[in-house]
Amino acid sequence: MQTAQQENITWHDICAISEIPKDAGVAALVEGQQIALFSIAKTSQVFAIANYDPFSEANVLARGIIGSIGEALVVASPIYKQHFDLTTGQCLEDETVAVESYPVRIDNDRVYIGLTV
Amino acid sequence: MRTKKKIVVIGNGMVGHKFMQAIAKENNANEFELITFCEESRLAYDRVQLSSYFSGRTAEELSLVEPGFYEDNDITVHIGDRANHIDRDKQVVTSEKGVSVEYDKLVLATGSSPFVPPIPGHDRENCFVYRTIDDLEKISAAGKKAKSGAVIGGGLLGLEAAKALKDMNLETHVIQFSSRLMNMQIDEGGGSMLSEKMEEMGVRIHTNKNTSLIEEGKNAVHKLNFADGESIEADIILFSPGIRPRDELARECSIETGERGGIVINDQCQTSDENIYAIGECALWEGMIYGLVAPGYNMAQVAADQLIGKDNAFKGADMSTKLKLMGVDVASIGDAHANTKGSKVFTYVNGPEQVYKKIVVNEDCTRLLGAVLIGDANDYGNLLQLKLNDIALPETPDALILPQRDGAVAGIGVDALPDTAQICSCFDVSKGALCTAVSDGATTMAAIKECTSASTGCGGCTALVGQVLNKELEKMGVEVNTDLCEHFPYTRQDLYTLIRVNEIKSFDDLIEQHGSGHGCEICKPTAASIFASCWNDYILEENHVGLQDTNDRYLGNIQKNGTYSIVPRIPGGEITPDKLIVLGQVAKKYNLYTKITGGQRVDLFGARLEELPDIWKELIDAGFETGHAYGKSLRTVKSCVGSTWCRYGVDDSVGTAIELENRYKGLRSPHKIKFAVSGCTRECAEAQSKDVGIIATENGWNLYVCGNGGMKPRHADLLATDLDRETLIKYIDRFLMFYVKTADRLQRTATWMNNLEGGLDYLREVIINDSLGLSAQLEKEMQSLIGTYQCEWKTTIEDPEKIKAFKPFVNANTADSNIVFVEERAQIRPANDDERKQLANA
Numbered sequence: 001m002q003t004a005q006q007e008n009i010t011w012h013d014i015c016a017i018s019e020i021p022k023d024a025g026v027a028a029l030v031e032g033q034q035i036a037l038f039s040i041a042k043t044s045q046v047f048a049i050a051n052y053d054p055f056s057e058a059n060v061l062a063r064g065i066i067g068s069i070g071e072a073l074v075v076a077s078p079i080y081k082q083h084f085d086l087t088t089g090q091c092l093e094d095e096t097v098a099v100e101s102y103p104v105r106i107d108n109d110r111v112y113i114g115l116t117v
Numbered sequence: 118m119r120t121k122k123k124i125v126v127i128g129n130g131m132v133g134h135k136f137m138q139a140i141a142k143e144n145n146a147n148e149f150e151l152i153t154f155c156e157e158s159r160l161a162y163d164r165v166q167l168s169s170y171f172s173g174r175t176a177e178e179l180s181l182v183e184p185g186f187y188e189d190n191d192i193t194v195h196i197g198d199r200a201n202h203i204d205r206d207k208q209v210v211t212s213e214k215g216v217s218v219e220y221d222k223l224v225l226a227t228g229s230s231p232f233v234p235p236i237p238g239h240d241r242e243n244c245f246v247y248r249t250i251d252d253l254e255k256i257s258a259a260g261k262k263a264k265s266g267a268v269i270g271g272g273l274l275g276l277e278a279a280k281a282l283k284d285m286n287l288e289t290h291v292i293q294f295s296s297r298l299m300n301m302q303i304d305e306g307g308g309s310m311l312s313e314k315m316e317e318m319g320v321r322i323h324t325n326k327n328t329s330l331i332e333e334g335k336n337a338v339h340k341l342n343f344a345d346g347e348s349i350e351a352d353i354i355l356f357s358p359g360i361r362p363r364d365e366l367a368r369e370c371s372i373e374t375g376e377r378g379g380i381v382i383n384d385q386c387q388t389s390d391e392n393i394y395a396i397g398e399c400a401l402w403e404g405m406i407y408g409l410v411a412p413g414y415n416m417a418q419v420a421a422d423q424l425i426g427k428d429n430a431f432k433g434a435d436m437s438t439k440l441k442l443m444g445v446d447v448a449s450i451g452d453a454h455a456n457t458k459g460s461k462v463f464t465y466v467n468g469p470e471q472v473y474k475k476i477v478v479n480e481d482c483t484r485l486l487g488a489v490l491i492g493d494a495n496d497y498g499n500l501l502q503l504k505l506n507d508i509a510l511p512e513t514p515d516a517l518i519l520p521q522r523d524g525a526v527a528g529i530g531v532d533a534l535p536d537t538a539q540i541c542s543c544f545d546v547s548k549g550a551l552c553t554a555v556s557d558g559a560t561t562m563a564a565i566k567e568c569t570s571a572s573t574g575c576g577g578c579t580a581l582v583g584q585v586l587n588k589e590l591e592k593m594g595v596e597v598n599t600d601l602c603e604h605f606p607y608t609r610q611d612l613y614t615l616i617r618v619n620e621i622k623s624f625d626d627l628i629e630q631h632g633s634g635h636g637c638e639i640c641k642p643t644a645a646s647i648f649a650s651c652w653n654d655y656i657l658e659e660n661h662v663g664l665q666d667t668n669d670r671y672l673g674n675i676q677k678n679g680t681y682s683i684v685p686r687i688p689g690g691e692i693t694p695d696k697l698i699v700l701g702q703v704a705k706k707y708n709l710y711t712k713i714t715g716g717q718r719v720d721l722f723g724a725r726l727e728e729l730p731d732i733w734k735e736l737i738d739a740g741f742e743t744g745h746a747y748g749k750s751l752r753t754v755k756s757c758v759g760s761t762w763c764r765y766g767v768d769d770s771v772g773t774a775i776e777l778e779n780r781y782k783g784l785r786s787p788h789k790i791k792f793a794v795s796g797c798t799r800e801c802a803e804a805q806s807k808d809v810g811i812i813a814t815e816n817g818w819n820l821y822v823c824g825n826g827g828m829k830p831r832h833a834d835l836l837a838t839d840l841d842r843e844t845l846i847k848y849i850d851r852f853l854m855f856y857v858k859t860a861d862r863l864q865r866t867a868t869w870m871n872n873l874e875g876g877l878d879y880l881r882e883v884i885i886n887d888s889l890g891l892s893a894q895l896e897k898e899m900q901s902l903i904g905t906y907q908c909e910w911k912t913t914i915e916d917p918e919k920i921k922a923f924k925p926f927v928n929a930n931t932a933d934s935n936i937v938f939v940e941e942r943a944q945i946r947p948a949n950d951d952e953r954k955q956l957a958n959a
Contacts, residue, residue, distance in 0.1 A: 015927045023635075024663035024670075029926040034935075037927070040635070042625075052935075057950070058679035059933050063667040067637035069603070076638035078667035078675055 009103065009114035017109050020046065025075065027051045027062040030113055035102060036062035037111065038075060038086055047086035048102035048113050053077045054091075061099070121150040124424065125210050125220040127200040127366065129155030131164055132397030132413035133226030134181055139421035141190040149424070151192040152218050154210070156199040157249055160187070165410055168277045170253050171284035172881075173819070173838040179250070203370045205390055222392055222424055225367060225380060226417070229360040229398040229408070234269070238331030243338050244354045247278040256353065260285040263352035265337055267291075269328055270358035271298040276442045278355045279320055283443060290321045290349055292328060292341065294358065302438060302449035306464060307489040310473035314445045314492065323349070362399045362406055375401040384430040386420040394420040407434055411542050435505060435542075439490075439497045444882070446494035451504050452477050452487035460486055463515040467492075474518040476500065483510055488518075498540075498581040506538050531584045540585065541571035541578045548585055555589040562586060563871040579874050601862065602639040605632040609643055609787065609862045616647050623648075623660045642666045643862045646749055649785035650857045651898075653905040655912050656785075657919055668747035671923065672909055673729055678936055678947040681729060682722040683709070684746035685736050686782060689756045689774035689794075690717025699739040707732055710944045716753030716791065718744060723945050725936060730920045733910045742782070743910040749863070750785045751792070754778035755803070759796030760813070768813030770796035773842070777811075780846070783906045784853065787860040787869075791826075805833045808866040809849055814838070818845045822852055822880070825867035834870070834877045837885060847896065851884045854895035 014028045020039040028035045034051035051059045056079035064075040069092060074083040083092040089101035103114035124140065126133050137151055144151075155161075162179040170179065187194050198214045203223065211217040231246035233239055243263070245256050260266070266282035268275045271293030282289040291298070297308025298315070312322045327344040334340040337350035362379040373381040373389035379401025386394045386402075397413035398406060407413065412434035422429035439448035455462050459480035466473050472492035478485055485503045490496060496518060503510065503517075511517070534540075536549030546569045559565045562579075565586055566572060572579040599608045605628075607615070612627075621627050624644050628636055636644075645664035649656055656662075656669055668674055673681030685700070700719050704711045707728055709721040724732055733743075746752060756774035760766030774794040784790070793804040794811045803826075804810030810821035810833045817839040824833025837848055860869040873879055882888035913919045925933055937953050938945040948956065 019921075019927050021662050021922065022659055026922075026927040027925065029929040029931055034926075034933070042635070056677060056679070057935075058677065059935050060667070060675070060679045063670065063675075063679075065638040065641050065666065066635070066663070067604075067641065068635035069637065073635065074637075079677070079679075081638060 008117050010117050011105060011112040011114050014111045014113055017046065017106060017111050020111070023066060025062040025064065025066065027059065028113065031115060033115070034059045035113060036064075036075070037104070037113070038062075038066050040066070040073065046104045046106060046111055047073070048104045049075070049084060049086060049089045050099040050101075052099065053079060053082075054097055054099065055080050055082055122148060122221045122424075123150050123152065123219060124222045124224065125218055126151065126153040126224045126226055127210065128226035128228055128397075128399075129153050129157070129161050129194070129196075130226060130228045130397065131161055131181060131410055132228070132417050133224070134161030135414050136224055136226060136396060136417035136421055137190075137192060138186075139418050140424065141186075141192070143421070143425045144190065151190065152220075153192060153194050154198055154200040154212055155194060155196045157251065158197045159250055160194065160196065162250060164248075167247075167250075167253065168280045168284075170250065171257070171281040173835045175835070176250050178835065200366065203366055203393075205370050205372075205393070208392065220392075222394065224420060225388070225393065225395040225399055226397050227363040227366065227399045229362050229406075231274075231356060232359045232361045233356045234328075234358055236328050236331055238339070239356070241331060241339065241354075243352060244331070244356065247274065247281070247355050247357050253281070256281065256355065257285070259353050260287060263287055263338070265290070265351045266353035266355065267339075267341060267349065267351035268355045268357055269341075270356065271295075271322070271324070272301060272357070272359065273299055273438070273440070274360070275355075275357040276315075278357045279315075280443050282353070282355070283318070283320060287353070288321075288351075289319065290323060290351060291315070292326045292343075292349075293322070293324045294327055296324050298322065298324075299447070299449075302453060303447070303489045303491065304454055304475060306466065306475065307447075307449075307453075307473050307491045310466070310471060310491045311442075311445065311447060314471055315443065318443055318445075320443070321349075360398065360408060362401065364399055367393075367395070367399075375404070379406050382416075382431075384419075384432065385423050386416050386431055387423070394423070396420050402431060403433065405433070407436070409434070409436060409438065411545075412436075414545070435501075437501055437504070439494050441878070444886070446490065446492060448488070448490040448494040448497040450488040450497070450501055451485070453489045455487065457486050463518065465515070465518045465520075467520075476514060476518055478510060478514050482514055485510060485514070485517075490518075495580065498578055502534055502538055502540075502581070506535055508533055531581065531588050540581050541569075544570040544573070546571040551582060551585045552589050555586055556593065560586075560590060560595065561872070563868055566871060583874075601643060602637055604628060604634045604636050604640050607631065609647075610859050612644065613647050613650070613858055616644070617651050622652055622654070624664050625660070636664075638666070639862070642669070642749075645669070646785045646787070650902070653783075653785075653902050655907065656909060657913060657922075662922075671726060671729060672733075672743060672747055672913065673724065674747050676722060676947070679726075679933070680722070680936060680947075681724050681726065682720050682746070683724055683729070683732060683736075684714065684718050684720050684744040685741035686744040686778070687718045687753075688778040688782075689754055689771050691756075691771055691775060696739060696741070699736070699741075703732060703735050706735075708938075708945055710946060714746075714753075717755050718746075718753060720746070723938060723947075725925070725932060726923050727925045727930070727932070730914050730923050734914050737908070737911055737914065742908040745783060745909075748785060749788050750783060751778070751781045751790045754781075754792040754794060755807070756794045757796050757799075757801035759794075763796060765799060766796035766813070767798075767815060768796055768818070770794040770802065770811075770813060773811065773813075773818075774802075777846075777849070780903060781849075781853065783909075784857075784902055786853070786857050788863050788865045790853070790856075790866070806830065807833060809852065811845065817841055820845060820848055823866040823870040823877075825865055829867070831867040836877070836881060848884055850899040851892055851895045852880075854899050855880075855883060855891070858895075 012030050022041045025038040036051040038047045063078045066075045073086040089099040091097040105112040160182045198212045200212050202211045231248050265288035267290040268278045269292050271291045279291050298311050329344045330342040334350040338352040340350050342348045364374045364380045367380045380395040382400045396416035419429045419431045437450040455477045464475045475489045477487040488500045538548045554569050559568050572582045600606050641664040712720050714720050754774040754777045756770045759770030791807045792809045793802040793807045795802040795804045796813050806824045806826045812819045820837045821833035822836045825831040937948040939948045
C-alpha cells in the first residue's frame with residue numbers, strides 16, 4: 001500500500017489481517033518499538049502509528065476509538081481523548097505534537113509494517 | 118461606638134423571612150440587629166407549595182430557611198412565641214411568653230388568617246382551616262380515619278385544599294357560595310370548564326350553596342345543611358372561604374387600618390407610625406390587599422431598601438396568576454372579567470379537549486387587558502408579557518389563543534420585549550438579566566436556572582426563558598446545535614428512537630442509514646450504549662467491540678499508566694468472609710493495590726491488560742460477577758445494615774438493596790447510575806445523594822430520584838411515598854427506562870431533571886400517573902433487559918478468541934516495560950517520571 005522510500009525500509013510480518021478487530025486497534029512489538037495498528041473495514045485499510053501517547057506517557061493508543069474528523073481518519077487517546085491522524089501521526093489538538101507513523105503493506109492477508117533502516 | 122439599629126420583625130412567614138434576607142444581604146457593616154417573633158413552631162416555609170405536603174413533600178423540604186442563616190446573621194428568633202403588644206411611645210414589643218424587646222424600626226409581617234364563617238357547628242371536631250403545617254398535620258391525622266371530606270370555599274385556596282383531600286384518597290366535595298369556582302380570577306365560561314374537569318377527576322363541585330348548619334351526620338361525622346334545603350355528609354370539613362389580614366396588633370395600638378381590615382401603608386410600606394412598616398398580606402395599599410407572594414416579596418424589598426437608605430417604592434402589583442390544580446392548568450391575567458369600559462372579548466372553547474381560552478382587549482383591539490386560560494396555559498407567558506409591556510397586538514388578536522395547527526408560531530416572540538420585562542415573577546428575573554447571564558456564559562437551560570434562579574419556582578416561565586436563551590445564543594452567533602457530533606445530525610434521544618423503532622443493531626447500519634463519515638469517540642460509545650439498552654447483546658461482539666470506550670472494551674477501568682482496576686460486584690455491600698478472603702488472595706497473588714470504594718465494594722488496581730482474564734477467572738470461580746464499574750451503567754446499590762441488626766431499623770434495607778442491585782445490574786444507560794437504600798430516616802446509606810434513593814418508613818418505602826454527589830451535589834427529590842415493594846420496583850423500572858430513553862449522552866439524572874420542562878411534577882405525571890401512556894412499554898423494556906442479563910466477564914473468559922484480545926501485543930507476549938510500580942504504604946503505586954528514570958538507570 002504505502003511504498004515511500006522503499007529502498008530504506010525493512011518490512012516486518014506482524015499478524016494476519018483477521019487478527020486486528022474490525023474498526024479497532026491492536027498493539028504490536030517490532031524491534032523493541034511499540035506500534036499501534038488500526039483497521040478500517042469499509043476501505044480495507046490498515047494504519048500504523050506509535051502506541052505511545054505523549055500526553056499520558058503510557059502505551060495506550062492502540063486501545064483508542066478510531067473514527068473521522070472531517071476528512072481525516074483519527075484515533076482518540078483512551079486516556080485524555082486527544083486525536084492523532086492515522087496517516088501522519090499528527091495530533092489535531094496540538095500542532096507541536098506528533099507521534100511516529102509507519103508504512104503498512106498487506107500481502108496474502110498478512111500485515112507488514114515497514115521500519116526505516 | 119455607634120449602637121446598632123434594632124429592627125424587630127413580627128411574623129416569620131414567607132414575606133417576613135424575605136425581608137430579613139434583604140437586610141442581611143446589605144448588613145455587611147453590621148449596622149443592624151435583627152430580632153423576629155415567630156408564632157408558629159417552625160421557621161419560614163413555603164406556604165405556596167403547602168399542598169405538596171400531601172403528595173409527599175416533608176416539612177423540612179418546604180422550609181425556606183437555609184441552614185445557618187439565622188445564626189450566621191446573628192438574628193434572634195423567638196420561635197413559638199407570639200408578639201402580643203406594641204408600646205409605640207416606648208418603642209417596645211412584648212410577647213405572649215413575656216419577652217420584651219426595644220426597637221428602632223418595627224416591621225409587621227403578620228400575614229393573614231383563614232376566615233371561618235360563623236355557621237352553627239363550625240367548631241365541631243374534624244373541622245379545620247388550611248394555612249399552616251400544623252393545620253396540615255392535624256388534617257393528615259384525621260384523614261387516616263376518614264372516608265370523605267368537604268371544603269367550604271371554591272377559590273384558589275379552597276381548590277388547593279381540595280387537592281389535599283384528594284391526595285388522601287378521600288371522597289372530595291367543594292362547596293362554593295357563588296355560581297362558579299375561583300370567581301375572583303376566572304369568568305363563567307372558564308369556571309364551568311374547570312368544574313367539568315374537576316368533576317371528571319372525582320371532585321364533587323356544589324355551586325350556589327350557602328352552608329347554614331353543620332350537625333352530626335348519619336353516615337359520616339358531619340352533615341352540612343345548605344340554605345336551599347339540600348345537604349351532604351362528610352367526615353372532615355376544611356374552611357377556606359377567604360382570608361382576613363391579621364391587623365389586630367396594629368389596631369390595638371391605634372395604627373391606621375382599613376375599614377374592612379388591613380394595615381394602611383404608603384408607597385414606602387410605612388404605616389401611620391413612621392417607625393413601623395407593614396408588608397405582605399396584612400398590609401393595605403391604596404385600598405388593596407395583595408394575597409399573592411410576589412407582591413409581598415416586593416414590599417419586603419421596598420421596606421428593606423428604606424431602612425438601608427436605598428430609593429425604592431411599592432407601586433402596586435400585577436395579580437395575574439397561573440397554577441396547576443390537580444393537573445389542570447388555570448391562569449388568569451389582568452381584567453379577566455372584561456370590566457374595563459368598551460373592552461372586547463375573544464373566546465376559544467374546545468369541548469372534547471376541555472380547553473377554554475379567553476382574551477380581553479381594549480376597544481380598538483390593539484392592547485391586551487386580560488385573559489383566562491383553562492386546560493392549557495401555554496400561552497400564559499406570552500399573554501402576560503403583552504399586557505405588562507403594553508405591546509401592540511397583531512391585527513387579528515384571536516391568533517394569540519387559536520391553536521397553531523399549521524406549525525406557525527403564535528405570540529409576540531421574545532424580541533419584542535423590552536429588557537425590563539419581568540420574565541420570572543417568582544424570582545423577579547428580567548429579560549435583561551437573562552440576556553446578561555447568557556452572554557456571561559450560561560448557555561444552557563440548566564446553567565440559566567442555576568445562576569439566575571429563573572423558572573425554578575412555579576416553572577410557568579420555562580418556555581419563555583428557553584426562548585430568550587435561544588434568541589440570545591442566535592444573536593451571539595452560537596448556533597443552537599443539539600447534534601450528537603459531526604457524524605449524526607441527531608440528539609441522543611433521536612438516535613435512541615431511530616435504533617429502537619427501526620430495530621437497528623449495528624453501527625454500520627446506523628451510520629449508513631442516518632449518518633456520515635466514520636464515526637468518532639462520541640457517537641460510537643453512544644450508539645453502543647443505546648444498542649445495549651435496547652437489545653442487550655454481549656458488548657464485545659465483533660460488531661460492537663470497536664465502538665466501546667477502552668473501559669468497556671477491556672471490561673476494566675483504565676488508570677493513568679495504562680493498567681486497569683477491577684471491581685467485582687458486591688450486591689448491597691454484603692459479602693461473606695470467604696469471598697472477602699478470595700479478594701485478598703487474588704490481590705496478593707497479582708500484587709494489586711487494594712482500596713475500599715465509596716460504593717461499598719473493593720477496587721483492585723494495577724492489573725496489566727494481559728492479567729485481566731486470569732484474575733477474572735479466579736474471581737468468577739469464587740462466585741463473583743463483574744461489577745460494571747467500567748460502564749455507563751448501574752454501579753452500586755449502597756445500603757445501611759437495616760432492621761435485621763440495627764435497633765432503629767424500620768425495614769430490611771440490605772435485602773432490598775441486594776434485590777435491586779441484582780435486578781438492574783448490567784443496565785447500560787446515558788451515564789452511570791447509583792442507588793442507595795436506607796432502613797430508616799436516619800439515612801445512613803445517604804440515599805438522598807443518589808440517582809435513586811430509597812428510605813424505609815413505618816408505612817412503606819419513600820422513593821427519591823435525581824440526587825447527585827460529586828462535582829455538583831444535588832439533593833434527590835421525593836418522587837413518591839409509602840410504597841409497597843411491588844409499586845416501588847414498578848416506579849423504578851419506569852424511571853430508569855424513561856431516563857435511558859430521553860437523556861442526553863453523559864447526562865446524569867440530576868442534570869436531566871433540571872433540563873426537563875416541568876421538572877419533578879412532570880416526572881411524577883409520567884411515572885406515577887402515566888401521562889404519556891408509556892408505563893407498560895417502559896416496564897416491558899426493562900423486563901426484557903433483566904431477562905437477557907449476562908456477566909460479561911464470564912462470557913469473555915469462556916471464549917478463547919475473546920481472551921486473545923487481552924494479549925499485550927498481537928505478535929508477542931512480552932509485558933509492556935513502560936509500566937513500573939514503586940511501593941508506598943506497603944502497596945504498589947504507579948512510578949512517577951523521575952522514579953521511572955532512576956529505576957531504568959539502576
